[in-house]
Amino acid sequence: MSVTVRVPAKVNVQLAVGAARPDGFHDLANVFLAVGLYDEVTVTPSPGGLRVTCEGPDAAQVPLDRTNLAARAVETLAARYGRTPDVHVHIVKDIPVAGGMAGGSADGAGALLACDALWGTGATREELLEICAELGSDVPFSLVGGVALGTGRGERLTVLEAGGTFHWVFAMAGRGLSTPAVFREFDRLAEGRDIPEPVASRDLLDALAEGDAEALAATVSNDLQPAALSLFPELADTLAAGRAAGALTGLVSGSGPTTAFLTRDAGTAEKVAQALGASGTCRSVRVASGPVVGAMVL
Numbered sequence: 001m002s003v004t005v006r007v008p009a010k011v012n013v014q015l016a017v018g019a020a021r022p023d024g025f026h027d028l029a030n031v032f033l034a035v036g037l038y039d040e041v042t043v044t045p046s047p048g049g050l051r052v053t054c055e056g057p058d059a060a061q062v063p064l065d066r067t068n069l070a071a072r073a074v075e076t077l078a079a080r081y082g083r084t085p086d087v088h089v090h091i092v093k094d095i096p097v098a099g100g101m102a103g104g105s106a107d108g109a110g111a112l113l114a115c116d117a118l119w120g121t122g123a124t125r126e127e128l129l130e131i132c133a134e135l136g137s138d139v140p141f142s143l144v145g146g147v148a149l150g151t152g153r154g155e156r157l158t159v160l161e162a163g164g165t166f167h168w169v170f171a172m173a174g175r176g177l178s179t180p181a182v183f184r185e186f187d188r189l190a191e192g193r194d195i196p197e198p199v200a201s202r203d204l205l206d207a208l209a210e211g212d213a214e215a216l217a218a219t220v221s222n223d224l225q226p227a228a229l230s231l232f233p234e235l236a237d238t239l240a241a242g243r244a245a246g247a248l249t250g251l252v253s254g255s256g257p258t259t260a261f262l263t264r265d266a267g268t269a270e271k272v273a274q275a276l277g278a279s280g281t282c283r284s285v286r287v288a289s290g291p292v293v294g295a296m297v298l
């Protein structure tokens with residue numbers, strides 16, 4: 001018997017970053033939106049013990065050892081419910097790796113939900129969310145999906161309303177960016193400056209609630225973008241190409257280097273995707289809309 005879970009990627013429509021805390025982490029006000037670009041995680045009992053396999057265009061970059069977030073999720077759930085983590089986890093990966101779209105977090109949430117169903121642990125939603133928060137700041141959102149505000153390190157979630165569907169184009173870059181390296185660059189650029197407390201923008205939350213793409217485009221922001229651009233200056237060309245092609249706005253997704261373009265409607269998204277694909281400023285292009293639901297057993 002196997003269980004398969006489908007988990008969406010995310011884009012941050014707002015990523016407000018506070019000053020580095022004494023523990024090195026940053027307080028965030030992180031508005032996540034789940035988009036229809038998915039990984040599928042299948043777990044099957046494996047008498048030989050825990051193993052991870054992966055297929056997809058970026059599969060070679062995915063670690064298959066115990067550092068894989070899906071493996072860590074299985075081990076954490078097993079330890080908590082007195083099981084042996086003897087499953088084969090197979091990931092069909094469509095979310096770009098190290099792209100700022102929470103691909104690893106998606107697999108963590110997916111493996112957790114799949115094993116929970118396979119083993120019938122009886123864990124409550126709150127218990128699963130607690131394990132997600134232990135695994136990483138973006139993992140709880142991968143479970144929940146939709147639109148949500150993450151505070152603390154991003155893991156304390158408040159579900160938000162969205163009044164419509166937003167149409168996005170994502171441009172994948174030729175190489176990845178490490179999230180810790182981007183935060184270190186943020187700290188370097190922030191030296192000697194006063195960093196305000198991160199708060200969610202009222203105008204942005206209103207735009208989401210109204211499903212108003214133009215108002216959302218006017219309010220999206222990402223405090224990590226200057227750091228990502230500093231480490232990866234060519235992203236400025238991708239952003240310029242997407243805007244010139246008719247996107248309402250473009251921004252770096254999370255810690256990057258994927259860039260996200262918000263468009264007026266599905267037709268414009270297709271046109272922007274074509275133009276970006278032909279621009280020579282990115283490796284590949286995908287169209288996806290959201291919000292969509294979070295991790296779901298198929």
Ligand code: ATP
Nearest residue numbers: 068069097098099100101102103104105107138179
């Ligand atoms: P985020 O948006 O949450 O910052 P990301 O999308 O930028 O994350 P991931 O795709 O999650 O980045 O990968 C970051 C690193 O995590 C990878 O380079 C890889 O070494 C490691 N990793 C661990 N588990 C996975 C997984 N299941 N899939 C992809 N990468 C994983």
